[in-house]
Amino acid sequence: MSGIVGLDRTIVEGGDxxxxxxxxxxxxxxxxxxxCFTQCQYLEIDKASAKEEILxxxxxxxxxxxxxxxxxxxCEEYCPMGNHPFYLIVERQxxxxxxxxxxxxxxxxxxxGVPFRGDPEIAExxxxxxxxxxxxxxxxxxxxxxxxxLAVISKDDRKMFHYFCQLxxxxxxxxxxxxxxxxxxxxxxxxxxxxxxxxxxxxxYGTYTSYCPAVGIDVPFRPVHFFxxxxxxxTELKEAIRPVNLKVAYQRPxxxxxxxxxxxxxxxxxxxxxxxxxxxxxxDENALCxxxxxxGQRREGSRKRAIEIQRKNVEDMKKAGAEVCIxxxxxxxxxxxxxxxxxGIKPMYMSDICRLAIGEKPxxxx
Amino acid sequence: MIFxxxxxxxxxxxxxxxxxxxxxxxxxxxxxxxxSNQPEELYIYSFxxxxxxxxxxxxxxxxxxxxxxxxxxxxxxxxxIPVVPLGGGLSLAGLAVPLKGGxxxxxxxxxxxxxxxxxxxxxxVECGVSQxxxxxxxxxxxxxxxxxxxxxxxxxxxxxxxxxHGQGDLAQPYGFNSDLVNGLEVVLPTGExxxxxxxxxxxxxxxxxxxxxxxxxxxxxxTTGIITKLSIRLFPAxxxxxxxTFVLENEDFVPEVVYKLTHTQMxxxxxxxxxxxPPFASDLQQITVNIAADSERELEFKQExxxxxxLGEYIHRGEGAYLGFxxxxxxxxxxxxxxxxxxxxFEYVGSIMPIERYxxxxxxxxxxxxxxxxxxxxxxxxxxxxxxxxxxxxxxxxRADPETIIQARRALHETDDLVLQLGGVIWKPGTYGxxxxxxRLDPGTRELMGKIKKLIDPNGIMNxxxxxxx
Numbered sequence: 001m002s003g004i005v006g007l008d009r010t011i012v013e014g015g016d017x018x019x020x021x022x023x024x025x026x027x028x029x030x031x032x033x034x035x036c037f038t039q040c041q042y043l044e045i046d047k048a049s050a051k052e053e054i055l056x057x058x059x060x061x062x063x064x065x066x067x068x069x070x071x072x073x074x075c076e077e078y079c080p081m082g083n084h085p086f087y088l089i090v091e092r093q094x095x096x097x098x099x100x101x102x103x104x105x106x107x108x109x110x111x112x113g114v115p116f117r118g119d120p121e122i123a124e125x126x127x128x129x130x131x132x133x134x135x136x137x138x139x140x141x142x143x144x145x146x147x148x149x150l151a152v153i154s155k156d157d158r159k160m161f162h163y164f165c166q167l168x169x170x171x172x173x174x175x176x177x178x179x180x181x182x183x184x185x186x187x188x189x190x191x192x193x194x195x196x197x198x199x200x201x202x203x204x205y206g207t208y209t210s211y212c213p214a215v216g217i218d219v220p221f222r223p224v225h226f227f228x229x230x231x232x233x234x235t236e237l238k239e240a241i242r243p244v245n246l247k248v249a250y251q252r253p254x255x256x257x258x259x260x261x262x263x264x265x266x267x268x269x270x271x272x273x274x275x276x277x278x279x280x281x282x283x284d285e286n287a288l289c290x291x292x293x294x295x296g297q298r299r300e301g302s303r304k305r306a307i308e309i310q311r312k313n314v315e316d317m318k319k320a321g322a323e324v325c326i327x328x329x330x331x332x333x334x335x336x337x338x339x340x341x342x343x344g345i346k347p348m349y350m351s352d353i354c355r356l357a358i359g360e361k362p363x364x365x366x
Numbered sequence: 367m368i369f370x371x372x373x374x375x376x377x378x379x380x381x382x383x384x385x386x387x388x389x390x391x392x393x394x395x396x397x398x399x400x401x402s403n404q405p406e407e408l409y410i411y412s413f414x415x416x417x418x419x420x421x422x423x424x425x426x427x428x429x430x431x432x433x434x435x436x437x438x439x440x441x442x443x444x445x446x447i448p449v450v451p452l453g454g455g456l457s458l459a460g461l462a463v464p465l466k467g468g469x470x471x472x473x474x475x476x477x478x479x480x481x482x483x484x485x486x487x488x489x490x491v492e493c494g495v496s497q498x499x500x501x502x503x504x505x506x507x508x509x510x511x512x513x514x515x516x517x518x519x520x521x522x523x524x525x526x527x528x529x530x531h532g533q534g535d536l537a538q539p540y541g542f543n544s545d546l547v548n549g550l551e552v553v554l555p556t557g558e559x560x561x562x563x564x565x566x567x568x569x570x571x572x573x574x575x576x577x578x579x580x581x582x583x584x585x586x587x588x589t590t591g592i593i594t595k596l597s598i599r600l601f602p603a604x605x606x607x608x609x610x611t612f613v614l615e616n617e618d619f620v621p622e623v624v625y626k627l628t629h630t631q632m633x634x635x636x637x638x639x640x641x642x643x644p645p646f647a648s649d650l651q652q653i654t655v656n657i658a659a660d661s662e663r664e665l666e667f668k669q670e671x672x673x674x675x676x677l678g679e680y681i682h683r684g685e686g687a688y689l690g691f692x693x694x695x696x697x698x699x700x701x702x703x704x705x706x707x708x709x710x711x712f713e714y715v716g717s718i719m720p721i722e723r724y725x726x727x728x729x730x731x732x733x734x735x736x737x738x739x740x741x742x743x744x745x746x747x748x749x750x751x752x753x754x755x756x757x758x759x760x761x762x763x764x765r766a767d768p769e770t771i772i773q774a775r776r777a778l779h780e781t782d783d784l785v786l787q788l789g790g791v792i793w794k795p796g797t798y799g800x801x802x803x804x805x806r807l808d809p810g811t812r813e814l815m816g817k818i819k820k821l822i823d824p825n826g827i828m829n830x831x832x833x834x835x836x
Contacts, residue, residue, distance in 0.1 A: 101687060102681055102683075102686060103687075104613040104614055107615060108650055108687070108689075111645040114645040303674060
């Protein structure tokens, strides 16, 4: 990578974004790993170049990373300094008008989150609530003893965009949309007076525990990760658990990179229910994304690249002997579900395998 | 139309005795349980799901056989009673609303799939067989065959659809569904039965050609006779079928994109649409492309040609976006817009239009919708290899709110005018659109149509009020 004139720590341009983002350039300067980019599964970059590129981005300059980022979120997890490299990339992509996807896709996505079926009915709960967010059509999953007595919000798919965390727009270089809409979403959730909000999707949890603090948005409720909740419920129902004796792979969604401290619950749950978490190359920190966000990107060859990533991922599951592929993200399931299924691996939601372990029969399970 | 001396009119005038005589005759022909003159049953046959004014029939009859229909038409012709054939009742344009009363023939009982010839790829069906019925029958017994299923709800009938020159999800490679007819059995208004195509010489139902063409039933909307059986072409059903979506921000690009897609000959259905609701579809042109393949290799080959080679330039310039490919066709795909406005009503003006007119169709359609306060919904389905498109402007209304129905009707009439201004032809027009077309119709053609109509329906009993050329 070639250097650029004036690239040193005395010149800090784009400081407005840095201060609004809670991104500290000093942390990058003192970082000895540059893991944000060197560990990235989709960039070819050495350590020295990685440092140069992240500093360019921090200072407001163009970088090839802004053009080649597949928006997998993983650098948020890889960063050993607790900085926010991915949020920074997205801010810069927007500021420098380097969107990773074509304009119509951005417009379509931005329009998608617009509520159009009236206001939600607000019921005060004064207790824990499960927030289905923009996945109200998956209410069928919320059944049985694991969810008994739990209040659920965003149950009506006509009103679900009032609860949509908006973080999806990180894939579209539209931090501005997230920041504009998110306070209203938080306000709507808070009107239910929850004591804690169990987030059905990783993305919501990541929004409230990672993104909001990073950009200075207050979250007045306590978010709970869905897997932590499931683990808690399973522990209470321990007597009812019968080992499922299935060899399972887990498709880690991009947004789980925002809460790596909760990822251990995947293994904890599998241990609890007697599922064997198969040994794979592309797992945990080294997981491959579902590639749903990659296939539509502007960069030449993106569709084929997505197919190649998916092929590698599914082959890895197959090679490891997985009988079931566990999902938490509906978008991952939509993208990868048919592909794993074609290879004889059953796609299944995490909540469903938990229900199976306590003797319940999830819909569609044979 | 002369009904003054008919027993029906006399019966109405004289207190209903003769109504009973017609009823008795009909009951004798088809069985008492399949004929009704009761108001509650007549009521449900007095309207369709669109905005047309309701008109009540005097009798509803549900025949089971061609012979039943012959007998009914002998009777109706003798007594000069109007007869309106009804399939699924889903034209939405009021084409099966009995505008001049009479006998409403509900054909749904004639629902036998008579034959499927797998090797020659055709099905022979009775006139009451629905699209959904044939789809599920083929999926179950002939998974390697499919037919061109229109966007209408599955209750729409095969016969009704060809009678209005419908198009289905194989329209792009194969054309209008009426182009896919291999033969017909028809009962004339005077009760005689005729056959067309190879079946006319007893050679089976495999082709509509090469005998002299007698094209007087397709597109006539039941005004020249009743199709009782038909043979329809079937096509290979590939193991993998799904939908890929491409999105454009500029409607001006749609004609060239469709041109490029059709050039590949890799797609089944190609549909462009845009709608105010749901918001994701607003201001953008979404193009869905149905792709079928027998293997992953074939699928990827087609996808590479369609998205990468053909449309890649739009993606790299940021003007067009590939949204992904979803496996499994959820058929029918189009008729999902009826609940976009509270109240569940919708009607559309369909047109057959050159594809190059897409941008104007979209822009002017939006203007009409916005003028009438209706969220806009427009759809263009490619017919043939880009030879034309069926472009539809949909207007939703609240069935419980008469004002919104009137508003939608005004918008529909304006759109009928627009179709002709833009150089298109109104597809399955209601009476208003028919009037506009007849005003413009070549006088020689109109005269010929009148002669034909008078010749085969001398008493004007078939679906009167529609296509009145005689």
